Amino acid sequence: MDEQKALMEAFDRTEVRLAGHGARDVAVLKEALAEVEDTLTADLYGTGAVIEDFQAEMAGVLGKECSVFFPSGTMAQQIALRIWSDRKGSRSVAYHPLCHLEIHEQDGLKELHHLEPLLLADADRLITLEDVQNMQPGVACLLLELPQREIGGQLPEYAELEAISAYCRKQGIMLHLDGARLFEVLPYYGKTAAEVCGLFDSVYVSFYKGIGGIAGAILAGSREFTEESKIWKRRHGGDLISLYPYIVPARHYYRQRIGAMAGYYEQAKELAAMFNSCHKVSTVPEVPVSNMFHIHFALSREQLAPVLIQVYQETGIGLTPRLKETGDTSCYYELNIGDVYSGVSKPALREAFRLLDERLKQL
Amino acid sequence: MDEQKALMEAFDRTEVRLAGHGARDVAVLKEALAEVEDTLTADLYGTGAVIEDFQAEMAGVLGKECSVFFPSGTMAQQIALRIWSDRKGSRSVAYHPLCHLEIHEQDGLKELHHLEPLLLADADRLITLEDVQNMQPGVACLLLELPQREIGGQLPEYAELEAISAYCRKQGIMLHLDGARLFEVLPYYGKTAAEVCGLFDSVYVSFYKGIGGIAGAILAGSREFTEESKIWKRRHGGDLISLYPYIVPARHYYRQRIGAMAGYYEQAKELAAMFNSCHKVSTVPEVPVSNMFHIHFALSREQLAPVLIQVYQETGIGLTPRLKETGDTSCYYELNIGDVYSGVSKPALREAFRLLDERLKQL
Structure with missing residues (x-):
């Protein structure tokens, strides 16, 4: 588990992430509440x-x-x-x-x-x-x-x-x-x-x-x-x-993001193709049909983690905080495209994948 | 049920309430969230x-x-x-x-x-x-x-x-x-x-x-x-x-009100005594042992509701929006003392009870 801990720590230090909508923190709730009146009855x-x-x-x-x-x-x-x-x-x-x-x-x-x-x-x-x-x-x-x-x-x-x-x-x-x-x-x-x-x-x-x-x-x-x-x-x-502390955000983010799903799907296909262009990497599905896919590596977690950590440290881009083992020489993680992906610099992303592929090729 | 509806409408128009902590609205959640950082992790x-x-x-x-x-x-x-x-x-x-x-x-x-x-x-x-x-x-x-x-x-x-x-x-x-x-x-x-x-x-x-x-x-x-x-x-x-939308308010209001429980208890005893001084009214327990008690009336809901409505209209003090029947000539409601009671004017409250007793005496 040491390499898992090291991977998580390296991920925590990255400034750019590919997945999700950003931090799961109290600001998410505060943003949704800001649009409703204080006098809205529970x-x-x-x-x-x-x-x-x-x-x-x-x-x-x-x-x-x-x-x-x-x-x-x-x-x-x-x-x-x-x-x-x-x-x-x-x-x-x-x-x-x-x-x-x-x-x-x-x-x-x-x-x-x-x-x-x-x-x-x-x-x-x-x-x-x-x-x-x-x-x-x-x-x-x-x-x-x-x-x-x-x-x-x-x-x-x-x-x-x-x-x-x-x-x-x-x-x-x-x-x-x-x-x-x-x-x-x-x-x-x-x-x-x-x-x-x-x-x-x-x-x-x-x-x-x-x-x-x-x-x-x-x-x-x-x-x-x-x-x-x-x-x-x-x-x-x-x-x-009272369930309104969940309902108000559900309504707020439904309205905010329902129109973004087509974009997430296109971005998932783009990103999956970048993963599939790397040695020892394949996505499931190969061509995503939603905002999500799994990224499989033909490497053990022990072999892969140092490679990912190097990519995180050299590019500042965090791919995942953890990997799931599926066998002695295979592991994977899940990725969901959300709002943050569109803010990632494409040249920086290409450089991260170039580095990732270069290191994977050597293993 | 007509008298119930009339009672609820009359209660809704009152400006002063005896029970509870005030409106159950979004402001309750916003107040609790205001004291935590936006970056607090879910x-x-x-x-x-x-x-x-x-x-x-x-x-x-x-x-x-x-x-x-x-x-x-x-x-x-x-x-x-x-x-x-x-x-x-x-x-x-x-x-x-x-x-x-x-x-x-x-x-x-x-x-x-x-x-x-x-x-x-x-x-x-x-x-x-x-x-x-x-x-x-x-x-x-x-x-x-x-x-x-x-x-x-x-x-x-x-x-x-x-x-x-x-x-x-x-x-x-x-x-x-x-x-x-x-x-x-x-x-x-x-x-x-x-x-x-x-x-x-x-x-x-x-x-x-x-x-x-x-x-x-x-x-x-x-x-x-x-x-x-x-x-x-x-x-x-x-x-x-994530349960933090309930945990943050639980912590906030626990700290705010845990020291107020003794006061609520004293106020409940004071208020129960005022009810017990009225004709055809008795509280259970007679002397409260917490912030709550039930108020029983030896009258039907049909007889009592017009009396309460008159009290609400003439004094602006709302006692309860509804009454539960316990028999042909008895009904009751539950009261929980909270923050709002201490804001009620004592002379106005005494006047409300004087009027209530005067009308109950006539029935």
Whole structure:
């Protein structure tokens, strides 16, 4: 772990970063609050203009009858699957092996809701129509994540998504969208959020990924579905007396950045090409379909870290504070394009990649 | 319901209020944020100075090894009871019939954790040592709420609390404190928070009742207990990427108001005496033991509302926006003393009570 610590320290000393929207600090909240009046009344247990107006706005954006603001996507998605499971009278739900619910939630879905997930597809590839057609009978709900974050943000072709949706409708399988990064894939699909969400019975979107808010999520669907979700929201302890400290930033940064997603996507493609031009480096996807991708190195973390540290020190450009090992001679990290990338000097960036490639070539 | 609507409208037009800390609006958050630097780094999934320092501070205040910040008390308390239930291998937990978990949480404890609550005591009185001694065997955990909010904020005598604690220790029954309003009862007990919490194995306190923050709770206990609570916090969807929008106000208003609790308590006694001097009015408790009490009227809501509306209109003092019916000829409301009471003109208040009593006498 020593090389991880050294890498993080070298990254912390860099002045230029490629990913994200900038520091996650209190200024993010203060900026959003500056645009609202001091006298704006707090929401009260899910009621009041500040929450109701935003829920109505997002229902419109997502093309659903209603939506509910949740403190977290973890809470929203467990609840969505629980509602569909109860509706169908089956504990079986299906999702990708690297679904957030499977690997990041301490098994809340199983421990709290006693649902039984069926893992579809191999961990390193997308769920296909064939996977769905071959599911065991009795699955109440299929969750699809667009893009599939843990494999670099890959996406099915839109026609395949439509075919999966049509198949589920025909079979009476409820289809839920993990749209944590939905807004980020709309430029690639060339679709509106409402068009994509039209393929699904319920939808979750996040406000602190590409949007860059503080925290919080929207769960959208029919009125009957969202009303039931509010009961579960209270049971989970998510019906806070006031959620406006997350809602106000969600609204502020949604408006500020929703129009920037196409630019992030173009910049991701540009930056991925620069990585792919280096020896021992490849991105997944090779050509990004959103603002994100993974950067894989055919080197151990021990071999790579000193190279990156040298690049950081000589160019002042920080690529990543940490690397994840995937084997004895491979490691990777995830990159999300946000506001800061457009401020990076292109000549400096080219020089950083020239240096990176030169050093990688020697290994 | 017409008289309720009229009462609320009349209340909304008053300029002077007796209860609370003032409007629940965005200014509350802005005031707390004004004292922290823009560059203060956000907490990240339970790590970082902003959350860790506050948790350490509150562990110290409550005299426990560790504490964890939760978005809500609903989440914190279900989790506390679940941990003790698992530890003891029993689903049986005991609490008051008007416990928050029983009446305000859509049965989350039962639906998510499958715990089986045993209701102790009658709804209109406190749990006694005798109730606890007569519990069926096998109860994993007893929850006591100090003060018992739904019956006006009543409290057991401290000696009885000590006796209940000693009995539970001897019997191996875990004792959990619902201390949503713990800070508010310390002046009556003449004890520190740590002294009271020393009688309990786990403790929850809230930051938006007497403290007047936005939302959020602390759950405190041994390190083993709080570490387990963090796993459940993630399962519930409460391990938000950042909780600082609640933590910064919790810290700010804790420091601002913790020293004011004794004053609120004295003012509550003063105000309760004024209510009790009126015909057809009695408070529960008759002499408050915290900043709160309930005001009961031996009148129907239909009879009382026009009287209150007249008082509001003639004096500009608003007592309550709503009344809860308890029978055909009885209703009540809850009052919590906060910062605003000290700004109320005493002559104007005496005039309001003179008018109130005069009109009540005629009914």
